[in-house]
Amino acid sequence: MALNRKQKKQIEANRNKLNALRQQLAGARKQPDDPEDIPRLEAQIAKLEAEIEAIRNG
Known part of the structure; x- marks a missing residue:
């Protein structure tokens, strides 16, 4: 499933925190x-990491 802009932004923010x-x-x-x-x-x-996976998996 393709990620929308908001999901991509959330993942990016979480990666920066990581x-x-x-x-x-x-x-x-x-x-x-x-x-x-x-x-x-x-x-x-x-x-x-769990939040990132949850966002990716929808």
């Missing part, structure tokens, strides 16, 4: 100041 979260996760793994950061960031990444 990139930022992945950078934060890499930094948190290098310097684990707060042990809660890594699981929280991983959960947020998983949620955004």
